[in-house]
Amino acid sequence: MRRRPNYVAGAGSLIWLFLVGLPLYVLLAATLRTRQDYADNGPISLPDSLTLDNYTGAFDSGFGQYFLNTLVVTACVIGIVLLLVPPLAYAIVRSRGRATSAIFRLFLLGLTIPAQAVIVPMFYLISEAGLYDNLLGVILPTAAFCLPMSALILSGAMRDIAPELYEAMAIDGASPRRMFFQLVLPLSRGGLSTIVVFSALQAWNGFLFPLALTQSDSSKVVTLGLYNFQTEHGIDIPGLLGAVVLSMVPILLVYLFARRALVQGLMGVGGK
Numbered sequence: 001m002r003r004r005p006n007y008v009a010g011a012g013s014l015i016w017l018f019l020v021g022l023p024l025y026v027l028l029a030a031t032l033r034t035r036q037d038y039a040d041n042g043p044i045s046l047p048d049s050l051t052l053d054n055y056t057g058a059f060d061s062g063f064g065q066y067f068l069n070t071l072v073v074t075a076c077v078i079g080i081v082l083l084l085v086p087p088l089a090y091a092i093v094r095s096r097g098r099a100t101s102a103i104f105r106l107f108l109l110g111l112t113i114p115a116q117a118v119i120v121p122m123f124y125l126i127s128e129a130g131l132y133d134n135l136l137g138v139i140l141p142t143a144a145f146c147l148p149m150s151a152l153i154l155s156g157a158m159r160d161i162a163p164e165l166y167e168a169m170a171i172d173g174a175s176p177r178r179m180f181f182q183l184v185l186p187l188s189r190g191g192l193s194t195i196v197v198f199s200a201l202q203a204w205n206g207f208l209f210p211l212a213l214t215q216s217d218s219s220k221v222v223t224l225g226l227y228n229f230q231t232e233h234g235i236d237i238p239g240l241l242g243a244v245v246l247s248m249v250p251i252l253l254v255y256l257f258a259r260r261a262l263v264q265g266l267m268g269v270g271g272k
Contacts (some may be wrong), residue, residue: 031055031242037239054242062217063243066225068133070204073221075138077203078196081150085195086188089113089154090180094166104155112146115141126213138206138221146202150195156186156265157191162183193258204251222247231243 026043028124031054033047041048054064122141123132131137161184169179185192207223214220226243 014160018139025247029243031245033238035238035254036136042101043168043237054238057239057248058243063222063225063246065218066220066222067146067246069135069219070092070221070223070247072135073206073210074137074203075141075201076137077143077146078199080139081146081195082192085147085150085154086185086192087180088151089158089191090184092151092155093158094176102153108148108152110145111152115145115208119208122209123212132213133215133219135214135219138209138219139203141201141209141213142206143199146199148197153198154188154191157194161187197254197258200251200254203245 022044027049030038030043030117032050032052034049034051035055037048092100126132128135129137131140165183165187166179170185173221174182174211205223206221207227210219210221214224226240226247
C-alpha cells in the first residue's frame with residue numbers, strides 16, 4: 001500500500017531548515033562582504049562582490065598568534081586528560097575497595113565547584129608558581145576542571161564492558177596492565193572520544209582563565225582575541241564574523257571526525 005505524503009512533516013522540515021540555514025547564511029555571507037556593502041545593504045542581502053579580506057585582515061591583526069596559542073592549550077589539555085583519566089577510570093571500575101569509592105566521590109565534588117568561585121585563589125596560586133601570563137598557567141587549571149566530568153563519563157563507558165571478558169583474559173593469564181591496554185581501551189573508544197571532544201570544547205572556548213591569568217598579546221587565546229577584535233573594531237561586523245568563522249573551524253573538525261564515537265559515548269554504550 002502506497003503511503004500518502006506527510007505534508008505537515010515536510011512543511012515542518014522546511015521551516016526548521018530555514019531557521020537553521022538563515023543564521024548560517026548571514027554568518028558566512030557577511031565574512032565574504034566588504035564593510036561598506038554590509039552597512040549599505042544589510043545582513044540578509046546578497047553580496048555585491050566576494051572578498052577574503054575579512055579572513056586575511058583577522059590574521060593581520062594578530063589573530064594568527066591567538067589561534068596558535070589556543071591550539072597549544074587545547075592539545076595540551078586533551079593530552080593531560082587522556083594521560084590521567086583512563087587509568088583513573090579503570091581503577092574506579094575494577095577496584096572493590098571502599099577507599100577508591102570514597103576518593104571517587106571526593107573527586108566528583110569538583111563538578112559542584114564553579115570556576116568563578118576559585119578564580120581569585122587560582123590567580124594567586126598561578127602567580128606564586130611563576131606561571132602568570134604563561135600558557136601553562138591556563139592549561140593546568142583548564143585541565144583540572146575537565147578531569148571530574150571526564151572521569152565520570154569514561155568510568156561509565158568502562159562499566160559497560162562485560163565482566164566475562166575480564167574473566168576470559170584472567171584465565172589466559174593476562175595482567176591488569178594487559179587488560180587495560182588490550183581490552184579496556186579498545187572497547188572504550190566511545191567514552192574516549194567523548195572526553196576528547198568535551199575537553200577540546202572546554203579548552204577552545206575557555207574565557208575566564210585566559211582573561212584572569214594572561215596579559216600580553218603573546219599569551220592570549222582566540223576568545224580574548226575575539227573580545228579585543230570587537231572592542232577595537234566594534235562596527236566592523238564582517239571582520240569580526242570572519243574571525244568567528246576561523247575560530248569555529250578546528251573544533252568543528254574535531255566533532256566531525258569523532259561524532260559517531262561521541263554519540264555512542266553519550267548514549268552510554270561505550271565502544272561496543
